[in-house]
Amino acid sequence: MTKQTSTSKDICKTLLDYALNEAPTGAKARVVMGESGKKSVGVLNGKPQSYDNAQTRSVSLTVYIGQQKASASSEDFSDAALKKLAHETVLMAKATPANKDAMLAAKGQFLENVEELAKPLDLHDDGPHPDVTELQDMAFALENAAKATKGVRCKSVNTSFNYSTTTVLTSEGFNAQVKSTSFVPMLQTIAGEGGTQTTAYSYRVCRHREDLPAMETIGKEAAEKASAKQGAKPVPSGKMTILFDREVSPDLLGMFAGAISGMAVDKGTSFLKDSMGEQVFAKGITLTDDPTIPRGLGSDPCDSQGIPTEKLDLVKDGKLQHWLLSLASAKRLGLEPNGRGDGVTNLVMQPGTTSRDDLIAGVEKGILVTGMIGHSSNLTTGDFSRGAEGFLIENGKITQPVHEITIAGNLKDMFLNMTPADDLKLDLSIAAPTVRIEGMTVAGK
């Protein structure tokens, strides 16, 4: 009898055994179990707004019969439910036609000792979980710091603590359990009144409590951002130089990561599909994907198939060096998998040598973009069009806040015309310095 109190490893083992018993000889299976918890508080106007406390877990099973494959997941851990899950998944796999991507990492391909190798990554804060008072004090500190800036109030203020354990077990012997924690303070601020309100937000995600900056710093930062936007207006349309602040430049790297996915490349749905070894970014630009950064938000010794990850320069001196390859996409392309079955890990654009101020000083007319709205970018064609706000640059100086404009171009040209500043900060799993791009189209009035 599997009880609600059984450990993840026990449940994974039980489910794997049930599946292999149900399936024909030679079948393979993979079980993934996620256990997570969350404590979170919200405050506003000096009063508590919300308190959430949760513990949830779910288990998923994938069965492989030759090249036939099916998956199922459940949040019911009773013995009867696990048996039924195994039975139905096997039936589904039998009914599903063979598929060339159905594969499970074999011994020799997957990483052994994942738990040992994950230790130096230090993804889990072993200290006591924060209690409600600690989270509330953090949230009040955020709000008070924001309100200290004249004319600024908060729209929402939240602090949360998350913890999770992921366990993976396969019929081929892959066996991994990784634990992680995160502390997340965030707030949204409003400056001004009525129709001239401007907004901003700030947040941090830290694996360890001791890495959190002072709440006052985050609160003040969010307040100053909202306040600096007061008096924003659109600008007339035209071709301009755009600077993407390091708060928005990681978005461009995210699109790059989507475009070098091995699967998209093999299927021909990426605008970079024929660009391996070619100049895709401006000369001098290096993009590093590093899964080994201690406490990194994307750090992992292996991908979810167990294929080991290692540090890769995806782009060197502007030239494309690697696709992001899973076991399946590597096979399609006739290459070796590189542990990127789940995408990039910690993707960083290395800083340039020019300061951000010097980049701005060199712009006759342009816009420093600090926020983007909307999601329109087409990875098949590279076409890019987004709503934007920020600051007008005239004759090398920031002259006024700008909003209600769009910026458009093609990612292929944008990457090739990019100059990074030297202000890289490694705080999120995708990080880039402020970058300057020549010749984009601004639409405004």
Next chain:
Amino acid sequence: MSNPLEQKIGLDAQALIPIVGKATKGADDGELFVENVLSESVILDDGEIKSTSFNNSMGFGLRRVVDEFQAYVYSNDLTKGAIEKAAKELSAAAPGNGTLAMPPVGTITPVYPEVSPLSADYDLPKRIKLAQEIDAYIRGYDNRVRQVQVVISANVQDVLIVRPDGHVATDRRPMVLLVVSVTMDDGTRRETGRANYSRRDGYKGIFDGWKAVADRALKQVDVLMQSVPCPAGEMPVILGAGGSGVIFHEAIGHGLEGDSIRTGSAFSGMMGKQVAAKGVTIVDDGTIEGSRGSLNIDDEGTPTENTTLIEDGKLVGYMNDRLNARLHNMKPTGNGRRQSYRHRPLVRMRNTYMLNGTENPADIIKDTKRAIYAVDYSGGQVDTAAGKFVFQATEAYLVEDGEIKAPVKGATLIGSCLDALMNIDRIGNDMRLEYAGGTCGKNGQSAPVNDGMPTVRMTGGIIVGGTAHD
């Protein structure tokens, strides 16, 4: 124990009332929300069945509301012991001395069948065969087709809501979804087009009507293959019937959600004022038969209704959940929705649309010198406090001298919530809802919604984000 959720817990809803009572003693509101979701999908990609899956998610969330403070404990341990433990934790977390708000009132008119689409009538082999048939149809239609992706999915959500005052509500909510995506390549350029179909119903609509969805995806990608760069700058925009309705969802809807009004929306304090041109009436309606955004009751147990937001251009209503209704001293409108038991209710839209005007849509185009005519979209976003919205047109055309001319590449359109709708000068009589509706994201929660509108012309206030600048 007739309800499947009562069976899971092993207790009648009646037996849960005292536990909820303990959790909400001295509170102003609160409830137990129990949920079970069964979902299944078939994904075809690159000519093969890439994935077949089945998921079962279940759990409860117990909420205690004191004034504006909400304490929430959730878990997927569906046992009496776990619910009792949550009740204990809640009463300690949020001390209070309030009076419990009145239970939901109103009548429920069922707007979808009380069945699970996951029935044996459309078993896995049938759904796999359909996906393959759609793939073959699209590839056979045009030799420029390089990739086809088909997603056929369905889910059924059972909810049980138990209040401390003895009010018990249940709902069974079916949903089906078909997504078809087509990539074409003619040797010089490559584009992708998409079309969806979704309803609160069984699979029958998908099995009977997939060809129209495939044809829409094919048409969209064919148009994109011929598209020229889109103009950049402020210019008149004609919004096509149906698909462009997302503009009201973003420009007006989110800013009129009660929580947003309370914490700072561009529309705060504008009740009774003219916020759109005369003739513009916009509603948020939870009661449209089978529509993706429809609900019999919201996730607090309030029966849904048709809520008028803008009447003849004047702001006349907000959307409210129970908490925001109480704080605004208004009536809950049945807009309290949650993504799952893992989430507290939020004020969310349902089916948001603009009512018909009187004009023939062809006349609107005939009378326009130069504009962008936006027919289909891929999404939108809004900053409610700053009052700025965007929406992304994926199928759009240039209109010149009263005629629809070349299709233009997809572009983002941006505008200001407070003045965009003041610039509407022509309203067609061809209102329809979107074919599929979409999924709306807010504060990390997603919710199925639908939008709609007649053909409308806006003379200004919208900036078109193309690359062609003259």
